[in-house]
Amino acid sequence: MECWRSLVDDDFVQRIRSFASANITPLADDIDRHDYYPVDIVKALAGEGYNSLTLDPAYGGGGRSYTLAAALFEEVAYASPAVAICLITILQAQKILDLFANQQLKELYLPRFREGLLSSYALTEANHGSDIRTLDTKAEWLGEEWRLAGEKSFITSGSAAELFIILAETPVGVSVFAVPKDAAGVSTYEGDNSHTFGLRNGPHVNLVLDDVRLGADHLVGEEGAGVRQAVTTLDYSRTMAAAISTGIARAAFDGALEYAGERQAFDQTVLDFQGIQWYFADALSEIDAARLAVFDAAQALDEERDIARYSSQAKLLASRVASTAASLAVQVCGAHGVTVEAPFGRYLRDAKAYEIAGGSSEILKNTIAKYLVRKLRGSNKP
Known part of the structure; x- marks a missing residue:
C-alpha cells in the first residue's frame, strides 16, 4: 500500500489521514444512513486548503500537483466516499472556471473556493441523460444579458450547492454558464429518484431555471464550446x-x-x-x-x-x-x-x-x- 511514497509528500498524506480520522470517519455511517450533504465537514476541509489544493495561488489556491490531489481524494474516500464526492463537484466547477472563464468571472468565484464555496456540476437532463450534446435547457442573448430556461435533473451535491455549472443550448451551440443559487428564478427540488443506494452525499435534486437572467460575464468561455x-x-x-x-x-x-x-x-x-x-x-x-x-x-x-x-x-x-x-x-x-x-x-x-x-x-x-x-x-x- 506504500507505492505512493516516491510520488507524493508523505507529511501531507499523514496530515489528511489524521484530519479524516478525526473529522470524517466518525460520521461516515451517519452520512450514509441519513443521506445528507456534510456541510460542516466540507467547510472544514476548505479551511485546511484541501478544497482548493490545485487551484492557482493567485486565487487563493495551493498550487499543488494533481498527483498530490489524487492522494487527497483517496484518503478522504477511505474515510467516507460521500465526502469525497462533495470535493469532486467542487473540483469540477473550479476547474472549468479556471480553464475557460473570463477574468472577471474567475476573480468573482475562484477565491471563494478557498473560503468554502459549495458547487455542483449540473449537466444531466431527464430526457437525455449522458448525452450533453442534446439539451432542452436554452439560453438566449437579449442584448444586455442572458436569459436561461430549463431544468436539470439528478444533480449531485445540488442540495447544498451555492454555485451551479450548467450547460444550455444557444443559437451557436451548447454553452457553459455559471449560475449562482441566489439568482432570481433558480430553485431546486427533490425529484422521484433523489436518493441513490451508494455515494450518498445528500439527495440528488432537480435544478429549475425559470427565466433566469445572467450578465455576459457568466458565460464560461466561448459560446458554442460547451x-x-x-x-x-x-x-x-x-x-x-x-x-x-x-x-x-x-x-x-x-x-x-x-x-x-x-x-x-x-x-x-x-x-x-x-x-x-x-x-x-x-x-x-x-x-x-x-x-x-x-x-x-x-x-x-x-x-x-x-x-x-x-x-x-x-x-x-x-x-x-x-x-x-x-x-x-x-x-x-x-x-x-x-x-x-x-x-x-x-x-x-x-x-x-x-x-x-x-x-x-x-x-x-x-x-x-x-x-x-x-x-x-x-x-x-x-
Whole structure:
C-alpha cells in the first residue's frame, strides 16, 4: 500500500489521514444512513486548503500537483466516499472556471473556493441523460444579458450547492454558464429518484431555471464550446474519481483483513486459512495496480498529455477493483459482513455506484477505444 511514497509528500498524506480520522470517519455511517450533504465537514476541509489544493495561488489556491490531489481524494474516500464526492463537484466547477472563464468571472468565484464555496456540476437532463450534446435547457442573448430556461435533473451535491455549472443550448451551440443559487428564478427540488443506494452525499435534486437572467460575464468561455469544455473538465475529475474508488477498495480490504485476523474458526483465525489468504493476495495486487494507474493518470494531468485516455483507464480499472475488494470483504466477513452495523455493505454500494457515476464503465471503454483507433489510423497515414 506504500507505492505512493516516491510520488507524493508523505507529511501531507499523514496530515489528511489524521484530519479524516478525526473529522470524517466518525460520521461516515451517519452520512450514509441519513443521506445528507456534510456541510460542516466540507467547510472544514476548505479551511485546511484541501478544497482548493490545485487551484492557482493567485486565487487563493495551493498550487499543488494533481498527483498530490489524487492522494487527497483517496484518503478522504477511505474515510467516507460521500465526502469525497462533495470535493469532486467542487473540483469540477473550479476547474472549468479556471480553464475557460473570463477574468472577471474567475476573480468573482475562484477565491471563494478557498473560503468554502459549495458547487455542483449540473449537466444531466431527464430526457437525455449522458448525452450533453442534446439539451432542452436554452439560453438566449437579449442584448444586455442572458436569459436561461430549463431544468436539470439528478444533480449531485445540488442540495447544498451555492454555485451551479450548467450547460444550455444557444443559437451557436451548447454553452457553459455559471449560475449562482441566489439568482432570481433558480430553485431546486427533490425529484422521484433523489436518493441513490451508494455515494450518498445528500439527495440528488432537480435544478429549475425559470427565466433566469445572467450578465455576459457568466458565460464560461466561448459560446458554442460547451461540450468540449465539459468533457475536458470531466477528464480531470475522472482521475480523482478513480482515486476515490481506490480509497473504497483499500478501506474494504483493511477492514476485512483486520476482521479475518481476529475472528476465530476451527481453532484458528479466518486469516490462517490458505483460501482466505489467496483472496487477500489477489486483492492487494489489484489495489496496488489500480493505484499506480491513478498516479499515471494524475501525472498525465500534471504534464497535460493524453488526459482522456489515462483518466478513463484509471477509473475503469479502479472502479472494478473497488467492487471486487468490497465483495471480497463481505464474503470473508460472513454474517458480520452483511449486517448494517458493519461498513462492508456501504463499501459494496459505494463501489458499485462508481462503476456508473462520473462516466459508466461502458463510456470509459468507448473513450479508450477511440484513442486506440485514432492512434492506429494516425500511425498508418502516409
